[in-house]
Amino acid sequence: MTTSLADHLRSLPDDSLAALLQLRPDLVVPVPADVAALAIRAQSRVSVSRALDGLDQFTIQIMDAARLTRDPADGTTSVDGVLAMATAGPRPPAPTAVRAAVDRLRARFLLYGPEHQLQLVGGIDEISPYPAGLGRPAAELDPRTAALCADPAKLRRTLLAAPPSARAILDRLAAGPPVGSVPPGALQAPAAGADDDLPPDETNGGAPTGSPIRWLVDHRLLVRVAGGKGGTAGMVELPREVGLLLRRDTGPLGPLRTSPPPVTTAPREPKAADSAGAGQTMEVVRHTEALLEQLAAEPAPVLRSGGLGVRDLRRLGRATGLDEPTAALLLEVAYAAGLTGEVELPGTTGRYGADQQVLPTAGYEIWRAGSLAQRWEQLTRAWLTMTRQVGLVGQRDDRDRPITVLSAEAERAGAPVARRAVLTVLADLEPATAPTAEEVLALLDWRAPRRSRGREAAHREVLAEAATLGVTGLGALTSYGRLLLAEATAAEDRDTDDPLGLRSDAEDGGSGTAVRALDALLPAPVDHFLVQADLTVVVPGPPEPALAAELEVVAEPESAGGASVHRVTTGSVRRALDAGYSADDLHGLFRRRSRTPVPQGLTYLVDDVARKHGGLRAGSAGAYLRSDDEALLAEVLADKRVEALALRRLAPTVLVTPYQTGRMLTVLRDAGYAPVAEDATGSTVVTRPRTRRAPARVSVSTRALDPLTPPRLPLPRLLGVVEQIRRGDAAARAARRAPAAVRGTPPTRPAPAHSHSDALAVLQQAIRDKALVWVGYVDAHGATASRLVRPVSLGAGYLRAEDERTEMLHTFALHRITAAVLEK
C-alpha cells in the first residue's frame, strides 16, 4: 500500500517541509494553496526538472538506479535495491556514498516513502525517458526481441556473432542514449548477395552505409521504433537487456564517479598567480580608462539596430592598442558598471527617435578617483552580474547580421550563472591550482551535468574573460578573486537571510576584503618622478591622482604600465602655459616632484617656451581708433564724454572699443572730434547722412488718361480674335448637329451588323469625295463619342481622318466605329 505524495507531505513536521522548500525554492512561487497543490507542483515536470538540474552526476545516476529498480507492479523501489544495482559494477562505489545520494534525493522528495518502499516522484519519466542511458525493456518493444532476451545464452551468442561494424554501433548505443536514427536506405536489403554478407568494415569511422544496422535489426538486437526526422529511415532502440549485457564491464549504470574528477595540472606558486593576476588588473583598469577617454574624445554613435558599429569598435581598439575582443569586453563591462551611457543628440529627433551616442557617465569621474583596486572591483562585480555574453560580439546572428558591442543580440540571461559556476569550480579547488580548460569543463559536467551540457563554449569564454580581467592569474583563481567571489556570494546570502539588513553593519569586515587584498599586491601610488637629460619623466609606479593630473598637462605620455614614461616637449610646455601655469610654477613643479636633480636642458626648455609664450596676443574688438598723433589719442582716452565707448589703449597710436564703428563715430563727433572712418584696406570711407525714404512707388502719370476708354487693339490681333470666335461657333454648331445615328447607340443594345458595313461604305465614299463625315465610335474607356472629320485613308483596320476644328489627324480603329453619316 503506497501513500500519495500529498499524504506524505502532510504527515511531515514543519521544519522538514521548510527544508524541502529551501531545497526547491521554485515550489513556493507562487505560494501553493494547500499541501495537495504543493504535491502536484512538486511532481510537475518543470519543478522536477529544476530539482534535477542542481544535482551532480553521481546523484543523477543513483536516481536512474532507483528508476531502473522499480517494481513493475507498484512502481516502488527500495534503498537496498538501489544499492545493489549501484554496486553491481566491477568498481562499485562506497555504499555510504550511494546512501548519501539517496538521502539527497529523498530530501528533495524526488524519492519518498519508507526505505523499503521508496516511491519516485511523478513526471520523472517525462523528463528523461531513458534512465542511465538504457532503452526500454524488450518486452515493451517487440515480442520476438523479448524472446531472444529471455534466453541469456542465445543473446550472448548472438552478440558475439555480431560483426565488428555492428558491434561498434551496439557499443555506441549502449553508452547511451540508446536510440539512434537510421540513415536512409540502411534497412533495405542489398541489391545482390546474401543477407548476412556484410560489406567490408567501414563504419567504425564513417557513417554506416546500411548493412550493419540491418544485420542488428534482423537479429533482433535492435528494435525499430517510431520517430526520427525526415530524411532518415526511422529510429532504432537498443533494448534494456541488451544494453545491460553490453555494460557488464562498467556496471549497469555506466561508469560511476562519487567525487569530482581530479585536477592533475601541477599547482602554481600562489604568489606567482596572484602577481600575474594583479598585473592584469592594472592593465584592465588602465585600458578601460584609455577606452573611455577615447570614447569621451570621440563619442561613438549608437546604431539604429542598437550597439556600437564594428568600425567604431575597431577604431577604439586601434587607438588604445587593444585587440577587438578585449576592447569589446571592456566596453561591455564598463557599460554594465555604469561608466558609460547613451546620450541623445539634440536636434536629431526623427521618426525612429533621436540619434544616440555612447559617452562616459558622471559615474566615470567617481570611478576614476578611486584606487586601482576599487576600480577593478567595480568592474569585476559588474562583470560577474552582467547578463551579456561578450564572446558573441563579432559573430553573426540568425539573420546573418554581425552582432555588435552593446547590442541586444549579445544579451544572455544565463551568463551570470555560467560565470558563477566556473568561478565556483575554481574556488573549490586548492588555492593556486591551475586546471586546464578541459579539466574545468569536466568538473562542471560532473557538478551539474544537466546544466552544463551545451554550454561549453560559454564556459570557456568565462575562463578567458576571467584571465583578461585578472580574476585568474596563470590559470589559477587569485586570492583576491576568491575573496571577491566569496563577498559576492555572501552579499547575496545576506540579502536573502537578512532582508532588513540588520546584520550588514555588524559584519562590516565582510566587504572590501578583496579590495584590500588586491591593494596589498598592487604597487603603492607614488608622488614623485625621475627627470632625465633626454627630457623624459619616469614615474616609477602608479602616479597618485594629483601627480597624474599635473603630468597630463605638462608632458606627453610615452609608455604606460606599472610605471609611466612621459616626455616634456615644446608642445607640452606650451599646453601647460596655456592651462595657466607660469614658468616658475613649472620649475617649482619639477623641483618638487623630481627625486633627481632637474636637468639643465629642461630648465632651458621651460624658459625658452615661456619667453615666447604670449608674445603674440589675440582678441576681438568692435572697432579701432588710430591716429599718428599720440597726444590726440591720449586726449580721447581721457575724455569723459566718450567714456561710454570703453576705449582701451592697445598701443600709443591705437585704441579699441567693443562697440561698432558707427556708434563710435557718432559719440566722437558728438564730443567734438573729427574722426574719419576707414575700410578694411585702410582707405577713407566717405559717408553722408542718409534721409529716410518710403519704398518706391510708380507715378500715376503712366496710366491712361481716361480709365473708362476701352483698350484699342491692333488689327492682326482682332483678326485672331474673330477666327477664334468662329471656330468656337463652328464647334458649338457641330456638337449640336451631330446626327442621332452617330450620337451613340445605347450601350445595352449592340449595334446592328449592317450599320457597321454601312458605315464603311459611307467612309469609303467620303474618302473619294473628300467630304466631311460624322463618325460615331466607342473610345478606349467604352464611352461613345462622335466627331466630325474628313476621312483621309482607310486600311489595315484603321481609319485616318482629319478633324478640321482641332487641325489634328485622328486614327480610329474600324471595329470601334459604330456609325458614319455624311455631313449635309
Next chain:
Amino acid sequence: MSGGPLIVQSDKTLLLEIDHPDAQACRMAIAPFAELERSPEHVHTYRLTPLGLWNARAAGHDAEGVVDALIKYSRYPVPHALLVDVAETMDRYGRLQLANDPAHGLVLRALDRVVLVEVAKSKKLAGMLGTKLDDDTIAVHPSERGRLKQALLKLGWPAEDLAGYVDGEAHPIELAEAGKGGGKPWTLRSYQREAVEAFWAGGSGVVVLPCGAGKTLVGAAAMAEAKATTLILVTNTVAGRQWKRELIARTSLTEEEIGEYSGERKEIRPVTIATYQVLTARRGGAFTHLDLFNARDWGLVVYDEVHLLPAPIFRFTADLQARRRLGLTATLVREDGREGDVFSLIGPKRYDAPWKDIESQGWIAPAQCTEVRVTLTDAERMSYATAEAEERYRMAATARTKLPVVRALVDRHPGEQTLVIGAYIDQLHQLGEYLDAPIVQGSTTNKERERLFDAFRSGEIRTLVISKVGNFSIDLPEAAVAIQVSGTFGSRQEEAQRLGRVLRPKSDGRQAHFYTVVSRDTIDTEYAAHRQRFLAEQGYAYTIVDADDVLGPPLPTVD
C-alpha cells in the same frame, strides 16, 4: 612585491632603475633577450621585441627563463597577458628550419607542418620557394636564402638557419698581441673580446660600440677568428688606409697581403679594403665593381659604419647569406629608418654596450657636452625672420655672430688639439680665416688630407676646420675639443659621430669637450635638440651656456 629594479610596461618596454643595488644583475639577466633602447642617467629603457626574443631563443634561452627573469626582477606584478605573449612569441621560432639537404641542397624544413602550409601559401614568399620535396620539406634556391629569411621574419615565423656558412678561402691571420716590429704588447679589451665571441657564436651580426672604443680591433679579432680571406667595406679612402695601418700594426698581416680597392687603386688581395663609394659607382646604369664580391671566395665580409650602408649594397648583401658578415657601428640610428634591413640582411645586433659604461671603464675619454647659445643681432634676426623656409636653417647656422664665440671657445682650451666642424663651406672658410686654421673639405685631395691629419696628430697644427668629410672614421687620437657650428639638419648619428672624434682616450686621462654653437630662438635650436637626442639617451647630459658667458670674463663657477 619584490622591490626589484625593473618595471615591466605593458607596451613591452622595460625600465631599469640603475641606482638600484640589483641593477647590474638584472641587466645581465635581461640583456640576452631585451634590446637596450635608451640609457640616460637614471632609468634605462629596454624593449622586448619579437626579434630580440627570437635571437634569445636562437642563443638557447627558453621562454621559461625569460619569464622567470622578468618576474624575478620586476618591482610590480607583471601582467599575465604579457607573459603569455612572450611565451607565444618565442614559441614561433624554429618551427621552420633552413637546412642543407644532402640531396637537394638548401631546403626549408618544417617541424610544424601547419606552419609550412601557411607560409607556403603566403603571397610574400611567391617565387622564393622551389618544389615541394615532401610534406615537411620545400626546396629553396640558395640565392633566395637572405630574402626568404627576411620574408619569414616579417610573416612572424622566423626560420632557424642551420645551413651554416661557407668557410671561404683560408688565409692565416693572427692577432699580434705580443707587439709587432718592436711595438708594445697589448691585449684585446674585455668588451672587444665579448663582442667577437658574441659575433662568432651568432655567425653574422652587428656589433655596436661607441666611437673610439676600438671597433677596428673587433674587426681584426673577427678576422683572426675566421682565418680566411676578408672583404672590408669602409666609408672612404682615408678610413680604408686607417684600417690598413691598424691591421698591419695589430695582426700578422703584412702590407702585401692587404689590398686597396678604391677610386685610385684596384688591388684585390687576401684582405681587400673597398669603399662604399666605388662599389656603388655606376657606369652606364650598371654597377661595374660588383664582381668584387665574387672576386675571391671571401670567408668574412666586414661592413664598417654599417649605419651608412648605401641602399644598393643592401641588395648585394641579400645574395651573400652564406658568408659570415660583421657590421660595425657606433650609432645604429638610420635617418632613413632602415635599421630593420640592416638587422635582417647583415644579422641581428650581437653586442651593444652603453657609451657611459665604456667610459666608466676608461676605454673612451669622459666628455663634457655643452650647447652654447648665441643671440643673433637684430639685423640677423630680421633677415632670418624674412628668409624662405628652406633657407632658414642655413641662415641661423651660419650666423656671423658665431665666429667670436668659436674663437673664445678655442681660446678657452689653450694647448688642446681642437677640431671645428661645420657643414657649410662658406662658413668654414670664414672660420678658417678668422681662426687662421687650415680647412679639410670634400675637395681637399687625399694627399693633402693625410698631410694635414698627420700634422694635426703630431701637434704641428693645433686647430683644424673640417667639413662633413670629418664625420666618420678619422682617427685623430689627440683631438680633445670639438666645436660644432653647423650640421646636417637634425641628424642624430652625425652628432654622435662628431662627438666620437674626441672620445679617444687621452694619454693623461684628460676630459674631452664637445661644444655645439647654436643660434637662440631659431630653427637651429630645434635641430640641435633633435640631434642631441641620441647622445642624451646614451647618458650625455648637455649643459647649456649663454654665449655672453663664453665671451665675457669667466664667472665664478658654482661647481
